[in-house]
Amino acid sequence: MVRHAMLMMAGTLVSRVLGLAREVLVAAFFGATRSLDAFNVAYTLANLARQLVAEGALSAAFVPVFSQALQESRERALSLGRQAMSVLIAASGLVTLAGIGLAPVLTHIMAPGFDAETAALATGLTRWMFPFL
Structure with a gap:
């Protein structure tokens, strides 16, 4: 280990x-360009969602439980792994769809000082980046 x-x-x-x-x-x-600022906002939003869903509490909680299940039986551990993967895929899908749909709001919260053109670029990039999750 x-x-x-x-x-x-x-x-x-x-x-x-x-x-x-x-x-x-x-x-x-x-x-230091506005386009790069828009990209950084989009990347930060998608990366934050990834950290919260994929690397957050699930990882911290899963490893000890999986280790214990593996000591009990390999089949139980595999079943637990399949269940965790199902939950992770469903949660990631929902967060991705929410991020794509709420991209204008998230962009405005993250970068309220952007002009209309930069905000539109950041919103579009956010929608492209969220499947990164």
Whole structure:
């Protein structure tokens, strides 16, 4: 179990370093433009939804319960995994649809100072980014 935890930690570290590299490259290529601001708002909204649904309480609650079920029987653990996956897919689908439908409201809450053109771009990008969830 410690080995798997270390692998998760290493994966998270690599992810963070690659994220930093992405931000440096984006800033170098695009600078500080309204289009980039619109993209950042859309990305932040979709990423926040992903963190809340896929990486939030479900992950923290699932691993200990799954480990205990796995000690009891492999079949029970697989059944639990299938049930959790079903709930995760349904919740992700609902949040994605809600995010797409509420994109104008979410964009306005996240960036109330955008002019009409930038807000429309951010709304459209948010609708494209939400399936990222």
